[in-house]
Amino acid sequence: MELECRHITKIFGEGSRATRAVADINFKTNEGEFLCILGPSGCGKSTLLKIIAGLLEPTDGEVIYTGNTPAGPLNSMVFQEHSVFPWMNVIDNVAFGLEMRGVSRKERYERSLEFLKRVGLAQHAMRNPHELSVGMRQRIAIARAFVNNPEILLMDEPFGSLDAQTRLILQDELLKIWIDHKKTVIFVTHDIDEAILLGDRVLVMTSVPGRIREVMTVGIDRPRDLRIESTREFIDMRMKIWNIIRIEVERSMTEDNREPES
């Protein structure tokens, strides 16, 4: 199934207080593609993802899904952090989407346990999330989304709050699971290396209001891991993206500085 964003614009507030978060976003996913949306912080990329997820209404434009009518949900989201329910044990968290769809307890536990094994948390299935580390909790959130078996996976900076080492390990795990399942993924991040490491394409956004500045195809072969970061292609691409992002970050910083005076 494919997803298309047509002229997505989102304005928060009204009148003189109105701010445009994202403006005129157009793109289309390819089947089974890993698409990264990269932008400086506060560029509206999370807003865009929430619109795609159906959690926010766009002020203008539309999100269109094309393809065969799916058996499961259209999309499932992995949120930034603290999205795992502390009052449910690990397996109930992972099985949440299945439970909401009325899958029997036995079946949803079987399917969830399979994914818990994939993310190395099977032995913690009956524990409570607060007993686990932040990295483990984010694994729960990822397993929860995959078990739900959506047409498109949406990820909103899922590794943003992790320390550098845990982040590398989870990126690796995510790539492995994704290659096995070949789901279309839309992955939002502000980390250039992460976007190149994970993505088939990278949409680079401008600072507020967020627009798509550039669409880049990452030509590096898969399977990928940390080693690609020393290749020529990777380094060239990182510089190219950085040159775009730097201008955007600087622009937003000078605008921030000017604001108190006006």
Add this chain to the structure above:
Amino acid sequence: MNLNHDRVRYTLLPLVSLTGILLLWEICGRLGLLNPLFFPVPSLIAVAFLTMVADGEIQANLSITLLRVFAGFLIGTIPGIIIGLLMGASEKIRLLLDPLVAATYPIPKLAIFPLLMIIFGIGEFSKIIAIAIGCFFLVLINAMAGVRNINKVYFDVAKNYGASKKQLFTRVILPASLPMIFTGIRLALGTSLIVVVGVEFVSANYGIGALIWNAWETFEIEKLYVGIFLCAILGILFTVVLKRVEERITPWFGHLAHQDRE
């Protein structure tokens, strides 16, 4: 003995201050530093207590007070939780009922007791209703705040994973607001003790409040102290039991709330 050992510290140190003050009181009394008309020594109070137990006086007064407290607590708390949750979850219901709550909540519950006696008679029912009203508002206000303080991301997760209204309520709203509901229950139990003693002062032959009031009228100072101690013990008992229940039901919150409770 190592005082830094947790268990020793948590059980021993509170006991040291309690027994210390009683011991000091006893010594000062025996040395004639305290007027025995106002401050009879603890050993005399203990003797009075034992005599009252032997006569069945304690049991008769305590049981009727507990009955009133629990009946009032249940009648007030259950609708309080339900209405509070509804007011937290639905803006319409909140806007509709908030003025009523705001106008009636500040009235001291004892102030309406005479009115309750006119309506419900001077029997048990008016007393139980007075306690129920005291519990009702505290639980309602805390349950409402509990729902309104739920992290917004939990609602996003529920929506994205297809929760129905009923599932949203039972799997997210109710468990997420439990910690605040418990805060309300704790306050309600404390208030129910105040109210029960108040109403028993005015219109009861039995009960801890009646016991204290009769002791004052007959100037049996030791009995008066027995009544006060009974109130203190009940208060501590309620707190301890409730804390246990709370840690059982919301262990994920227990460790967060630990810092401000110790």
